[in-house]
Amino acid sequence: MSMVKTLWVLVEGLFSKPMTIKFPHEAIEIPDAYRGEHKFDIDRCASCGFCAEICPNKAIEMVKLPEQYTQKYKKTYPRIDLRKCCFCALCQDICVKKCLKMTKNVFLATPDPASLIKDPMPKVQGEE
């Protein structure tokens, strides 16, 4: 009897769908609430520094922008070090102006670790 059951499981296994998918050709859908890479909207930022204060890993630092931007953006803005970040989204939850948001981007692997430091403004070409 147990042999019949074993054979039945084998036959069933041959015709059932696999549990895995062929990544990267296809991928499972990532839900909206996912905590991926941050997206920062500098024009809405109030420079309150709450995000830097609440970050449990001290991955956020409030910094001044390079000189070419200081005329428009005079205050300090969050610079996020994704190498230290644990993607807890406390910065997103505490943000008063809702200018820091976690996106669905999970593709953060890179051969250049320095690129994981996210400046408030994208760096201009040739800048240090």
Added chain:
Amino acid sequence: MSGRNIMTDQMSGKNPTGNEQIEPATDDSTEYDFYFGPAHSGSGNFGVKLKLDGERVISARADPGYLHRGFEKLMEYRTPIQNAVISDRLCVLEPLNWNLVHAEAVDELTGIEVPERARYIRVLMAELSRLQSHIIWYGVMSLGLGFDTGFRLAFGYRDYILDIFELITGGRCYPAGYICDGGVRRDLPEGYAERIKNVLDKIKGFMENIKSFDNLFFANRTKGIGVLKLEDAIRLGATGPVLRASGMKTDVRKDDPYEIYSELDFDVPTEKQGDANARCTVRDREMEESIKIIKQVLDRIPEGKTRKPSRIKRPSRTKIPEGEVYVRNEIARGEACIYMRSVGESAPYRVKVRGPDFLHMIPVLEHLLKGCELADVPAIYWSLNICPADMDR
């Protein structure tokens, strides 16, 4: 087991863990030391030093500390909401249950009344976490017994529950303090109930497949192996499923109910034999009870707020009232406790974490391994469902 390297080290008199010197074996001796872990796929970041005579274990000595990360100290420098994020990492296999223990400790200190909806969500997530933890246990138990298919099957089904965690908390393994002081961090998304019910149907199918622990593969390897008598279990401080498998009907959810457990209808499965098979059967039946609880919660969950206060406070504006608390919860592995003391500052003065595995992995394991066969070591080890993360913490 990394036998070859150990033998090479033994020849040179070098100890792989560096604790104490191993005596080189003499030609006429059949006794030798053998390391089970800590860098072994079947032991999970934890080492046991076995003294063998041929194939028989003469004595076992647990070697803790490999996974120590210093959570208790880290928590003394952070506010409760930041500590909620850290509490995930106390045990990788059931972070939401540890979230809940931490949140309850802070709630008791602050005296905040958690909204009704949040209490239901907390229990829902804790039971889903227990379910997936038991599925992982089935996987590693199968791996330990040489049944590789069981391991793959279990981890495949576990991912269905991780999909639910991802939908609700935003992360698959780590919920980032989803259950925090005052409630939960965000409300349930639309269509959650249907998704959870679909997953539960799949898990039931999985449980049908693994159902019989009396089958040839499990019974031969687990029956009569690693028998823990009730008086020994009590003496050595066993809790949870390990104690229940030895015959004591005890469960914090029933004995000292927290959240909404007193309103729910569920049984506490027990067995009398106290062997590895009994521990497996208890966990199998516990999975059914967890499904029963989740269904009740889904039917009764009320509308309302999910956190009080709804906004997260800045660390500089946070104050924990002075006092001390000790809370205990029933998690998948046994009794999880947190002692917290506050002196009225933004961070707790002292946090002491007492995981269920501290006693299961040192006195209970050493007691059970003494006198067994080497081939039974993985069966006994995994029948305790141990997690080095919450022991070393």
